[in-house]
Amino acid sequence: MRRVRAxxxxxxxxxxxxxLTLVAPEIAxxxxxxxxxxxxxxxxxxxxxxxxxxxxxxxxxxxxxxxxEFAFEPDGVGAEWLGSARAHQFLDVMGPLGRPFAFPRxxxxxxxxxxxxxxxxLTFLAQELRARGKRVDMIVGGATEEAVFKPIEVKRxxxxxxxxxxxxxxxxxxxxxxALPEMAEHVGAEVVYxxxxxxxxxxxxEFCREHRIPAQVAVEERMACGIGxxxxxxxxxxxxxxxxxxxxxxxxxxxxxxxxxxxxxxxxADIPRMLPTPPGGSPVVGSWPG
Amino acid sequence: xAGVKRTLAVDLGGIALSTPLVAAxxxxxxxxxxxxxxxxxxxxxxxRSITLAPRKGAPSxxxxxxxxxxxxxxxxxxxGIDAFLADELPRLTRTGIPLFVSIAGSSLEEYVRLAxxxxxxxxxxxxxxxxxxxxxxxxxxxxxxxxxHVVGVVGAVSRLSRLxxxxxLPVSLADLVESARGCVRAGAHGLTIDGSAxxxxxxxxxxxxxxxxxxxxxxxxxVRPFTVRAVFEVARILPxxxxxxxxxxxxxxxxxxxxxxxxWAVEMGTAxxxxxxxATAAADGILGYLKHKGLASPADIRGRxxxxxxxxxxxxx
Ligand SMILES: Cc1cc2nc3c(=O)[nH]c(=O)nc-3n(C[C@H](O)[C@H](O)[C@H](O)COP(=O)(O)OP(=O)(O)OC[C@H]3O[C@@H](n4cnc5c(N)ncnc54)[C@H](O)[C@@H]3O)c2cc1C
Ligand SMILES: Cc1cc2nc3c(=O)[nH]c(=O)nc-3n(C[C@H](O)[C@H](O)[C@H](O)COP(=O)(O)O)c2cc1C
Ligand code: FES
Numbered sequence: 001m002r003r004v005r006a007x008x009x010x011x012x013x014x015x016x017x018x019x020l021t022l023v024a025p026e027i028a029x030x031x032x033x034x035x036x037x038x039x040x041x042x043x044x045x046x047x048x049x050x051x052x053x054x055x056x057x058x059x060x061x062x063x064x065x066x067x068x069e070f071a072f073e074p075d076g077v078g079a080e081w082l083g084s085a086r087a088h089q090f091l092d093v094m095g096p097l098g099r100p101f102a103f104p105r106x107x108x109x110x111x112x113x114x115x116x117x118x119x120x121x122l123t124f125l126a127q128e129l130r131a132r133g134k135r136v137d138m139i140v141g142g143a144t145e146e147a148v149f150k151p152i153e154v155k156r157x158x159x160x161x162x163x164x165x166x167x168x169x170x171x172x173x174x175x176x177x178x179a180l181p182e183m184a185e186h187v188g189a190e191v192v193y194x195x196x197x198x199x200x201x202x203x204x205x206e207f208c209r210e211h212r213i214p215a216q217v218a219v220e221e222r223m224a225c226g227i228g229x230x231x232x233x234x235x236x237x238x239x240x241x242x243x244x245x246x247x248x249x250x251x252x253x254x255x256x257x258x259x260x261x262x263x264x265x266x267x268x269a270d271i272p273r274m275l276p277t278p279p280g281g282s283p284v285v286g287s288w289p290g
Numbered sequence: 291x292a293g294v295k296r297t298l299a300v301d302l303g304g305i306a307l308s309t310p311l312v313a314a315x316x317x318x319x320x321x322x323x324x325x326x327x328x329x330x331x332x333x334x335x336x337x338r339s340i341t342l343a344p345r346k347g348a349p350s351x352x353x354x355x356x357x358x359x360x361x362x363x364x365x366x367x368x369x370g371i372d373a374f375l376a377d378e379l380p381r382l383t384r385t386g387i388p389l390f391v392s393i394a395g396s397s398l399e400e401y402v403r404l405a406x407x408x409x410x411x412x413x414x415x416x417x418x419x420x421x422x423x424x425x426x427x428x429x430x431x432x433x434x435x436x437x438x439h440v441v442g443v444v445g446a447v448s449r450l451s452r453l454x455x456x457x458x459l460p461v462s463l464a465d466l467v468e469s470a471r472g473c474v475r476a477g478a479h480g481l482t483i484d485g486s487a488x489x490x491x492x493x494x495x496x497x498x499x500x501x502x503x504x505x506x507x508x509x510x511x512x513v514r515p516f517t518v519r520a521v522f523e524v525a526r527i528l529p530x531x532x533x534x535x536x537x538x539x540x541x542x543x544x545x546x547x548x549x550x551x552x553x554w555a556v557e558m559g560t561a562x563x564x565x566x567x568x569a570t571a572a573a574d575g576i577l578g579y580l581k582h583k584g585l586a587s588p589a590d591i592r593g594r595x596x597x598x599x600x601x602x603x604x605x606x607x
Contacts, residue, residue: 001325002326003326047355223353224362224564227325227326229318229327229562230353230364231316231367233350247346267350
């Protein structure tokens with residue numbers, strides 16, 4: 001884990017995504033698939049928190065040695081600012097953060113399922129799996145053709161590919177998870193990896209539990225520090241011995257988790273239960289101290 | 291002022307700190323994270339708040355970014371005092387930085403038991419008492435909602451403790467100055483004035499509260515004026531009492547502002563989360579200010595804000 005001032009080597013539009021390549025050898029040398037970087041926002045502005053991005057590419061050898069690439073949709077204020085960054089500008093970058101995906105030792109057939117920017121994280125994984133002699137097949141998707149991240153590269157790194165888009169503008173109409181049962185059977189999936197929206201990860205968890213396929217997923221949770229200091233980013237995960245669960249920090253104990261152990265309903269409880277009115281008054285404040 | 295020997299060291303009534311910069315509770319990790327947090331210029335650190343039994347904390351999401359602020363609701367996630375003493379404290383004190391242990395309870399009894407457990411613990415600089423109420427209602431009033439409850443807790447902890455006790459008073463407390471005075475009378479060695487105030491944010495697209503606990507507390511630069519005012523008010527009344535200021539300190543200049551208002555030291559929370567070397571930069575900033583003003587140490591700026599005399603428009607002092 002390092003913190004560096006990294007120069008932007010290049011910026012590119014890739015469909016709906018912006019892709020930034022940084023010169024950051026200290027981070028690139030250590031980066032593993034599933035890990036991420038934390039980018040500081042400009043000083044003196046009203047948006048304070050770092051933004052976190054999965055590492056899409058980390059070159060340790062060759063002409064691009066020491067560079068690092070990540071991709072994002074510029075939808076909020078932080079990503080928009082990052083999208084306006086130009087080559088030769090410097091960014092304050094921390095990384096590589098988090099625990100990476102584990103590679104299977106004996107099993108060989110790996111099925112990777114990604115949606116949206118999750119594809120950026122999993123193409124890096126695909127390359128590393130291939131380099132270890134594994135078979136890689138991928139299911140990728142997004143809302144539209146433009147939201148399918150680098151489909152050509154995806155085809156290059158995997159044996160077979162299924163592409164699904166919400167509007168059917170590329171590949172089959174639908175969401176990546178819909179192709180999972182057929183694809184898993186077709187390629188004889190022995191291990192499943194996933195990255196993308198929580199609904200996808202949860203569906204992958206259910207499928208893999210039912211079919212007894214080992215799986216790993218990379219989650220996203222709101223973060224403040226990204227380095228384990230603040231307990232902002234927790235995910236409820238069942239203990240190994242099954243005796244209850246712990247709220248684990250996605251930034252240091254994740255972002256890669258065994259989906260069979262994540263308490264999805266608890267984590268995704270979208271509608272908080274209304275808190276009882278405390279005795280003596282109205283304020284809900286303080287019902288959850290600190 | 292040639293030849294001035296300049297120092298950042300401060301003395302909090304017998305607690306010597308190498309700088310007036312203190313890592314705030316809940317932002318210093320568990321001692322296992324290591325690595326990126328730059329502790330060189332931290333004069334002290336406060337542990338996350340520890341309760342008697344383990345707590346799982348609040349539902350996610352636990353943070354939301356607001357304009358120049360961070361809305362947080364971690365819900366006191368912690369392993370409980372026993373596991374803390376066994377696993378976390380030895381690592382936290384290994385850094386060599388004076389450590390305050392923060393304690394939190396939902397009843398007077400819980401605070402008393404925490405203080406007794408800590409009585410014989412070696413190697414800590416003091417206790418910071420977290421005083422945001424949750425928990426049992428007493429005579430229809432939520433726990434810790436009044437000066438009386440707060441002073442009761444701080445008094446009980448102080449009587450039991452051989453270590454210096456610092457009461458962390460939220461600026462949102464109904465009668466802050468009265469509570470501060472009461473805490474000191476009841477035996478508190480010092481006070482942390484905490485500017486982070488209760489807050490809420492709503493995601494308008496999804497029609498949902500931004501944090502899982504519905505509401506949380508706001509920290510970061512947005513709250514600094516609350517901290518400055520509260521420190522100023524309390525320090526005027528209690529000039530002899532060590533005051534730590536928490537809430538909105540990011541730069542050296544922010545720290546100087548709070549020292550001028552009357553703080554003896556400042557805590558940094560949100561800033562450290564975003565910039566792990568914020569304390570080092572702030573230390574340089576304070577030194578630069580001292581140099582510019584020809585002063586020797588942070589104590590020389592403490593409480594030195596100049597207030598115009600009423601009517602004359604002229605500056606006093
Ligand atoms: C481990 C991890 C990896 C990520 N990888 C990518 C990636 O490869 N590509 C990508 O486009 N985005 C990724 N994200 C989300 C990214 O960090 C930003 O949150 C996102 O770009 C939106 O930021 P914003 O400033 O545009 O939005 P704003 O609306 O301004 O964000 C406000 C706050 O909410 C947080 N937030 C918003 N959306 C998310 C989210 N989905 N997950 C976590 N926090 C969020 C922001 O970080 C910020 O603190 C990742 C998040 C995490 C935690
Ligand atoms: C993520 C987070 C967790 C916190 N947890 C605690 C806690 O456990 N106990 C406590 O007394 N204060 C806690 N605080 C409050 C800080 O210690 C500090 O008082 C507050 O954030 C204001 O300072 P700042 O503006 O520098 O962050 C927490 C703050 C944050 C941001
Ligand atoms: S974001 Fe602070 S602990 Fe994970």
